Amino acid sequence: MSAVRKSRLSQDEIDAIARAVADPRRFAILQQISSGAVTPCSKLNEHNCISPATISHHLKELQEAGLIDIAREGRTANLSFRRDVWQAYLDRLGQL
Amino acid sequence: MSAVRKSRLSQDEIDAIARAVADPRRFAILQQISSGAVTPCSKLNEHNCISPATISHHLKELQEAGLIDIAREGRTANLSFRRDVWQAYLDRLGQL
DNA sequence: AGGATAATTCGATAACCATTGAACTAATTA
DNA sequence: TAATTAGTTCAATGGTTATCGAATTATCCT
Secondary structure (H helix, E strand, O other), X not given: OOOOOOOOOOHHHHHHHHHHHHOHHHHHHHHHHHOOOOOOHHHHOOOOOOOHHHHHXXXXXHHHOOOEEEEEEOOEEXXXXXXXXXXXXXXXXXXX | OOOOOOOOOOHXXXXXXXXXXXXXXXXXXXXXXXXXXXXXXXXXXXXXXXXXXXXXXXXXXXXXXXXXXEEEEOOEEEEEEOHHHHHXXXXXXXXX
């Protein structure tokens, strides 16, 4: 499999990512996805303390920020971490 | 000069920093401070497009997140970037 | 077909927060 | 002392957004 590289991020992309990870719950979700342990959305809700609607909302935000890919397969959604985008974000933050 | 090191950040500290840099204007301010070019608050307002009250508010947020130090000297405030905290934040983000 | 499961969309609500004018404190200067 | 300057605090406002129930779509299973 290839990997779409992301070398530089625009300021708007930076802002979107920063905003996306600013929410603690969203950051936790991103962590879970990045660990590769989970694939389907339902596994993100460990203890039923968050509604499916909210999860769906957060996933959409993460996707629109470019941090994850969502690939539907049957009735489940495969979530994958865009490590290249994340790295590009870190590179940018490292400049200051 | 010594440097107070910051090795690890709690989850609350991570959340606070993420929230602090999520605001574009605050991130821009942090960038300016990190560049070392500016010291007094007034220099942050390049084109008078932001009120003193708002600047003061953002600086307080950055300070409470641990990202900057504010040292009053006479009637001006000396702003300095906590590079150690920033690095600790980057280290944490780099884990995923 | 009918029922269960996975996830999304919609609408409403409540909380959060960036922004500012005005009033204020403290320090410098005339 | 009076005036000016740097910055803060307060209270109000408007916009954003996290959250969820309910309804919906699509898929899988019997």
